Amino acid sequence: MLSAVHRRTAPVWGRLATRACAAFLLALGGPSCTRDVGLLNMTDAGTTADRPAVDQNVPSDAGAGGGGGSAATNSLCASGRVHFPDASGTCAGTLAARSHRYALCSCGDWSPGADVYTDASSSNPAITAGPVPAAVGVNGKLAASADLSIRGSVYASGAAGISANGRLDVGKTLRSAGPVTVTAPGVATVVGDAFIGGDTMGSLRVSGTLHLAPSATMGLATTAPTTTREVVSVPDPCDCTAPFDVGAIIAATATVNDNAAKGLDPNRLITPGGSVSLDIGCGTYFLNSIDSAAPVNLNIHGRALLAIAGGVTLSGGMTIIFDPGAELDLLIGGAVTSYGPYPVGAYTAAALRIWIAGAAPLTFNGHPVIGGIFEAPLSNVSAPSGMEVYGSILASSFAFGDLVLVHYDQAVLSSGLPCGDPPLDPVP
DSSP: OOOOOOOOSOOOHHHHHHHHHHHHOOOOOOOOOOSOBBSSOSSOTTSGGGSOBOOOOSOTTOOSTTOOOOGGGOTTOOBOOOBOTTTTTOBHHHHHHHHOSSSEEESSOBOOOSOEEEEEEOSOGGGOOSOOOOOEEESSOEEESSOEEESSOEEEOSTTOEEESSEEEESSOEEESSOEEEOTTOEEEESSOEEESSOEESOEEESSEEEEOTTOOBOTTEEOSEEEEOOOOOOOSSOOSOSSOHHHHHHHHHHSSSHHHHTOOTTTTBSOSSOEEEEEOSEEEEESOEEESSOEEEEEOSEEEEEESSOEEESSOEEEEEOTTOEEEEEEOSOEEEOSSOOEEOSSGGGEEEEEOTTOOEEEOSSOEEEEEEEEEEEEEEETTOEEEEEEEEEEEEEESSOEEEEEEGGGGGTTGGGTOOOOOOOO
């Protein structure tokens, strides 16, 4: 499970991986996806033929709500691809891979006021090889008033470009559609090339080639071994179009699900009165909401979908643990709010795809450790006391009040493999 060990001091890149391992002390292996699974493979969820089909390859005791029973006897657990009805037949894992090539991706301007550090890890080293950079993308202007240490590339597609008054360390490539302004005592360093569509001002040190717009002014404090004049354009790095109608899938799952077969009450996690541990096998399940003052543990034994009509409020955390090969698509119709330094999500982040319907906010209080692939293109994500992330987050915007560490799970790039889709390349 996720650990609630947190760090308040800014680490250097060389120590991030070591500290990440110490944070979790886990012996869990990553998901090894060897079979396809169909989830809500239909245009009309109301008919029996349209009910979801989920992988049979699960343990014989894979039930929901502790009910037990063999998922292999469930007629819904048939082989097929993971996809949603309005996603053009695209595998859910492939959708996640396409949207999550960045550790953090902001669908609008971003003004980080607290230190942010990114690096890369993998919850499934068997299907990835070597370190993958942990990039940051901004569909707009990046205006940092704190230190950013990005072990990967930084893309900002806004005409206003990038501004920084602290340290901006870019471990790979910097791409800015507009000017780059570094205000003293800030310093920006770029290990690779820099592509800048406007003027440069302040201390900008580029180790590779500086690609500068033909009419742009190169500031006196800008240094690079080679400078090339050319037109620079930076497309939006974050794909913020909803890959499917999350709300419609939740509504369909409210009436077509495996709750009855597995004995799962849709109100089971509303003020449960104590800690709860649910075993979830292959299938599609529905909850009205989650509101728990005590810890919630979900043990995922197969490939499953869990739709939540309302919000998720956690005062004791929620840990999600996967059997090898298991996956969970978690669809949430309301706000997500957690309190206290308690874990939320899964360390095997690529196995947990979290899809947020609408613009309800995600708020993580108390500097928690969170894990998962969070797809929330209309939502603001805030961490007033900072947090540690395993996985990646795509959101409308971010608001961090203290140090945020993001350990990008490179296994997400291979999430489409079960559907025959090749792994995606990391951000250059």
